[in-house]
Structures are given as C-alpha cells and as structure tokens.
Amino acid sequence: MSPFLQALPEPVAAARGVRLLLWRDDLVSPELPGNKARKLKYNLLEARRLGHGRLLTFGGAYSNHLAAVAAAGRLHGFATVGLVRGEAAGAPNPTLARCATDGMALHYLDRTTYRCRTEPAFLAELQARFGPAYLLPEGGTNALALIGMAELATEIRQQVAFDALAVAVGTGGTLAGLLTGLRGPEKVVGVAALKNGGFLKDDIDALTREATGQIFGKYMLAKDYHFGGYAKYSADLLAFIRQFEERHGVLLDPIYTGKLLFGVLDLIGQGYFPPGSTVVAVHTGGLQAWAGWHARFGERR
Known part of the structure; x- marks a missing residue:
C-alpha cells in the first residue's frame, strides 16, 4: 500500500x-502540504509563463490559503501580497506571523472593502497600488x-x-x-x-x-x-x-x-x-x- x-x-x-x-x-x-499545493501548482506555472514575479491574494486572518501562498512564494521565488479580511488588531496571530516570516506583505481590508475583491475596478486599483501581480482568488479556487x-x-x-x-x-x-x-x-x-x-x-x-x-x-x-x-x-x-x-x-x-x-x-x-x-x-x-x-x-x- x-x-x-x-x-x-x-x-x-x-x-x-x-x-x-x-x-x-x-x-x-x-x-506546502495538502490541497493548497495542488491548487497552486498550475497557477504558479501560469504566473511564471506570464512573467509575473508577484502573487496577490485574499483571505481571512486564519487562512490556510494565505499561509500556502506565502510558503509557495518563498519556495518558488515569488513576492507575495496578502489582503486580509478585517482590521489589524495588535500583534499578528500565528498564521499571519508565519505568512510574514515567509515574506508575505500583509495589508488589511475592512469587511466592506473586502467584499469588492472580485470586482474588476477594485482589482485594477490593487494592480496599480501594488504593481503588476498574478491574482489568486480567495481559497485559490x-x-x-x-x-x-x-x-x-x-x-x-x-x-x-x-x-x-x-x-x-x-x-x-x-x-x-x-x-x-x-x-x-x-x-x-x-x-x-x-x-x-x-x-x-x-x-x-x-x-x-x-x-x-x-x-x-x-x-x-x-x-x-x-x-x-x-x-x-x-x-x-x-x-x-x-x-x-x-x-x-x-x-x-x-x-x-x-x-x-x-x-x-x-x-x-x-x-x-x-x-x-x-x-x-x-x-x-x-x-x-x-x-x-x-x-x-x-x-x-
């Protein structure tokens, strides 16, 4: 077996x-264990094919997806940006601390703004703010x-x-x-x-x-x-x-x-x-x- x-x-x-x-x-x-690695595999190849050196994605404060993207960035040579749902409150929790250690730049969005994460105008605004990036949806799906x-x-x-x-x-x-x-x-x-x-x-x-x-x-x-x-x-x-x-x-x-x-x-x-x-x-x-x-x-x- x-x-x-x-x-x-x-x-x-x-x-x-x-x-x-x-x-x-x-x-x-x-x-980079589990289904998150599998979801990222072909996205990382596509990001590389398109010439992107930065990944930008979304998640909650305890997100497995954010942790996986941060780890993937460290392992595969991508800069990473994580847009976190909710306001920053004191020291980051262990998940976000791990993301930061893996090199992810963390930015917090209030819940109203976070709901705009799939809107083209908002995504264009993020590209202008953080520079060209390969966009990964929340959860990586x-x-x-x-x-x-x-x-x-x-x-x-x-x-x-x-x-x-x-x-x-x-x-x-x-x-x-x-x-x-x-x-x-x-x-x-x-x-x-x-x-x-x-x-x-x-x-x-x-x-x-x-x-x-x-x-x-x-x-x-x-x-x-x-x-x-x-x-x-x-x-x-x-x-x-x-x-x-x-x-x-x-x-x-x-x-x-x-x-x-x-x-x-x-x-x-x-x-x-x-x-x-x-x-x-x-x-x-x-x-x-x-x-x-x-x-x-x-x-x-």
Missing part, C-alpha cells in the same frame, strides 16, 4: 462492511486549481480501487477538481465545513463547467456536519479529534478534516455506503490552523 494511504479500522465501518482508507495528502509535500486537484484522483486510483472519495468542502474547488479527475463510476462525497452550504452545489457546478464544459452529477454534498458554521466547533468535535488521533495516530484539524471524518463515519453508520464499498477520505492538510485556533479560542485538542 502507498505510504500515503492508511487503513482506518473503525468498528462502524467493519459492522457495515465498508473498507475505509485515509489518503494522507498532508504528508505529500511537508513544506479557479479553473487551473481544478487541474491540480484532478491529478489527486488519478494518483489515488493508481494505488487503490475505490467506490467513493470523501473530502471537506470550503469553496468547493477541491471537490470540483476531484470530479473532473474521475473517469469511472466512482463518486465524491463532500462534507461542507460551513453552515447553510446549499449554495455550494451551484458553485461546484459552475467550476466544473468553466474547467471542462461539463456538470458532473456523481457527488453528494453533506451539509449537516458544520458544527455551527465555518471555524465553529463543539466539545463533541474536539473530543472526536482527540480520540481519532489516539486510535490512528493522525491529527485532524478543527475546521475541515475533523468535520470530514466525523461526517464520513456518521454516513457509514447510517448505511449511506453499500456493503463492500471502499471509501477513501482525503486528509487535505490545514494543520497550521491549530496554532491560530489556540490563540483565538484557547482550546486544546
């Missing part, structure tokens, strides 16, 4: 006749990002035959990319990390249509495992993350992968996956979130 595949011998899976595996994308590239995520579906298929991939959903880019990489009967199950995530279906369909000209029906969006919303949590979620690490030696994060595995195990228990199924959950990284989480909430896993 691949070093990036790990069996998860969970009693509920055994009882339902489901083979549950974990793909450790958090281990594939230690300095665009058509080029889907190409990188499609490669993950191929990599997993080369290692194991599966019936379903399961992934956490924020912007929908990871799920959309996996869909474009499937060429058989396999399906994708997405566990939404934010509340009221029904709109994500339209976003996912728009992404696959932009990238491939097609809409794919082979996915299900689970919307009941958000624990109150994006970056929200409960004692039950934190206890689940602790217990999962004790059982399997794998640390999950409280924003995405903790909710993913909680949801997948609950769906297995409900009989969503037929007996005999092989389900591969994808650990997309994001563990840098713990430092910011502790600083923000004071909670320990």
Whole structure:
C-alpha cells in the first residue's frame, strides 16, 4: 500500500462492511502540504509563463490559503501580497506571523472593502497600488486549481480501487477538481465545513463547467456536519479529534478534516455506503490552523 494511504479500522465501518482508507495528502509535500499545493501548482506555472514575479491574494486572518501562498512564494521565488479580511488588531496571530516570516506583505481590508475583491475596478486599483501581480482568488479556487486537484484522483486510483472519495468542502474547488479527475463510476462525497452550504452545489457546478464544459452529477454534498458554521466547533468535535488521533495516530484539524471524518463515519453508520464499498477520505492538510485556533479560542485538542 502507498505510504500515503492508511487503513482506518473503525468498528462502524467493519459492522457495515465498508473498507475505509485515509489518503494522507498532508504528508505529500511537508513544506506546502495538502490541497493548497495542488491548487497552486498550475497557477504558479501560469504566473511564471506570464512573467509575473508577484502573487496577490485574499483571505481571512486564519487562512490556510494565505499561509500556502506565502510558503509557495518563498519556495518558488515569488513576492507575495496578502489582503486580509478585517482590521489589524495588535500583534499578528500565528498564521499571519508565519505568512510574514515567509515574506508575505500583509495589508488589511475592512469587511466592506473586502467584499469588492472580485470586482474588476477594485482589482485594477490593487494592480496599480501594488504593481503588476498574478491574482489568486480567495481559497485559490479557479479553473487551473481544478487541474491540480484532478491529478489527486488519478494518483489515488493508481494505488487503490475505490467506490467513493470523501473530502471537506470550503469553496468547493477541491471537490470540483476531484470530479473532473474521475473517469469511472466512482463518486465524491463532500462534507461542507460551513453552515447553510446549499449554495455550494451551484458553485461546484459552475467550476466544473468553466474547467471542462461539463456538470458532473456523481457527488453528494453533506451539509449537516458544520458544527455551527465555518471555524465553529463543539466539545463533541474536539473530543472526536482527540480520540481519532489516539486510535490512528493522525491529527485532524478543527475546521475541515475533523468535520470530514466525523461526517464520513456518521454516513457509514447510517448505511449511506453499500456493503463492500471502499471509501477513501482525503486528509487535505490545514494543520497550521491549530496554532491560530489556540490563540483565538484557547482550546486544546
């Protein structure tokens, strides 16, 4: 078995006749782990092709995406600019401190201004202010990002035959990319990390249509495992993350992968996956979130 595949011998899976595996994308590239590296891969190549030496992007104060872009800039020789949602408040949190250490210039936007981040006039203003830059959307999700995520579906298929991939959903880019990489009967199950995530279906369909000209029906969006919303949590979620690490030696994060595995195990228990199924959950990284989480909430896993 691949070093990036790990069996998860969970009693509920055994009882339902489901083979549950974990793909450790958090281990594939230690300095730039998980789905963010895959989303950035072809964007970085395009930035280089267009002659850009600077990347400009957007994110919240605890954004995995900002952290990834800053790391990518350091590793691949790009200057980076991060437009952060919200006002600066004292010393930067651990996520933003890491971004600054990696060379990212951080600038704060009030929430009203931040909402303009996709408007052409505002983007032109940013180009004039910061100089020519390759623009990356919030979360890193665009058509080029889907190409990188499609490669993950191929990599997993080369290692194991599966019936379903399961992934956490924020912007929908990871799920959309996996869909474009499937060429058989396999399906994708997405566990939404934010509340009221029904709109994500339209976003996912728009992404696959932009990238491939097609809409794919082979996915299900689970919307009941958000624990109150994006970056929200409960004692039950934190206890689940602790217990999962004790059982399997794998640390999950409280924003995405903790909710993913909680949801997948609950769906297995409900009989969503037929007996005999092989389900591969994808650990997309994001563990840098713990430092910011502790600083923000004071909670320990």
